[in-house]
Amino acid sequence: MQADADVFIMGEDIGAYGGAFRITEGLLAEFGEDRVIDTPISEAAIVGAAIGAAQMGLKPVCEMQFIDFVAPAFNVIVNFAAKVRYRPGVGAALVIRGPCGAGVRAGPFHSQNVESYFANVPGLKLVAPATVRDAKGLLKAAIRDPDPVLFFEHKYLYRRLREELENDEEFVTPLGKARTHRGGTDLTLVTYGAMVHTAQEAAEQLEVEDGAEIEIIDLRTLQPLDSAAILESVKKTGRLLVLHEAPRFGGFGGEVAALVCERAFEWLDAPIARVAALDTPVPYAAELEEAHLPQVADIVSMARLQLNY
Numbered sequence: 001m002q003a004d005a006d007v008f009i010m011g012e013d014i015g016a017y018g019g020a021f022r023i024t025e026g027l028l029a030e031f032g033e034d035r036v037i038d039t040p041i042s043e044a045a046i047v048g049a050a051i052g053a054a055q056m057g058l059k060p061v062c063e064m065q066f067i068d069f070v071a072p073a074f075n076v077i078v079n080f081a082a083k084v085r086y087r088p089g090v091g092a093a094l095v096i097r098g099p100c101g102a103g104v105r106a107g108p109f110h111s112q113n114v115e116s117y118f119a120n121v122p123g124l125k126l127v128a129p130a131t132v133r134d135a136k137g138l139l140k141a142a143i144r145d146p147d148p149v150l151f152f153e154h155k156y157l158y159r160r161l162r163e164e165l166e167n168d169e170e171f172v173t174p175l176g177k178a179r180t181h182r183g184g185t186d187l188t189l190v191t192y193g194a195m196v197h198t199a200q201e202a203a204e205q206l207e208v209e210d211g212a213e214i215e216i217i218d219l220r221t222l223q224p225l226d227s228a229a230i231l232e233s234v235k236k237t238g239r240l241l242v243l244h245e246a247p248r249f250g251g252f253g254g255e256v257a258a259l260v261c262e263r264a265f266e267w268l269d270a271p272i273a274r275v276a277a278l279d280t281p282v283p284y285a286a287e288l289e290e291a292h293l294p295q296v297a298d299i300v301s302m303a304r305l306q307l308n309y
Helices: 027-031 045-055 067-081 114-117 132-146 195-210 229-238 253-264 285-290 296-307
Strands: 007-011 036-038 059-062 096-098 125-127 150-156 179-182 187-191 214-218 221-223 241-245 273-278
Touching: 007 045, 027 036, 036 214, 045 059, 045 067, 059 132, 067 096, 067 114, 067 150, 096 132, 114 125, 114 221, 125 132, 179 195, 187 195, 187 229, 187 296, 195 214, 195 241, 195 296, 214 229, 229 241, 229 253, 241 253, 241 296, 253 273, 273 296, 285 296
Parallel strands: 007 036, 007 059, 059 096, 096 150, 125 150, 187 214, 187 241, 241 273
Antiparallel strands: 125 221, 179 214
């Protein structure tokens, strides 16, 4: 916002209150009410106004208080934001960001992962950072992108990750490029968002207890997908395990599995496996939420089945 006067942010309680998770704290004092806009509780109106502003050359950033509440804006996102480049020929450079995911006992209406809802919509880009550095670099890239971007910020990571970053205007993490968080030769583990950290724990356990070298690919961007990074890794390891926090059925992991089946099947030494949440709403009770979500033990168990296939 300091570098580009066309960038502004809008959403519920983002001004004086600083947002539900205090992500926008201090922005109102620095940039004023014209660029930090508190809105009514209407996600469709927030995104609809942002689409109009984007078509007039501005660069709006919308905050969904919880990404679950993007549902009322589904129509304007899917049938307007995603398609304006194909209809009047003018893109909509807007970002829709919000806290996603479980693990904080927020219950079934404040804990969902909605990336698969939008992965099937041409015209949208989807981003899910796992680190502080990527959150900054990818958000800058998303704001500068000429088309709509959904930016999923996992709430479990908000207060668990800390990192000092340089104030470098040129620092940007490009969309569509995965990152190898950990090199390995025995199994490729593809994931994104908060599950990257769960995958790291599982990989460390497998290395200590089994001597297995697990390569972790953090997608960072789901759309566009870095297919080359996935295929290159699978051709090296011969095994693929896909991990995500969203429910298993219809989850984004199925798309990754299909990619490898279609383009690297002959390189596989074991069937592709998936680890994901149970196909239920996210429970509120801590014990049930833990049972619902993928755990380190689930990853280790599935990886061992593949390694010993």
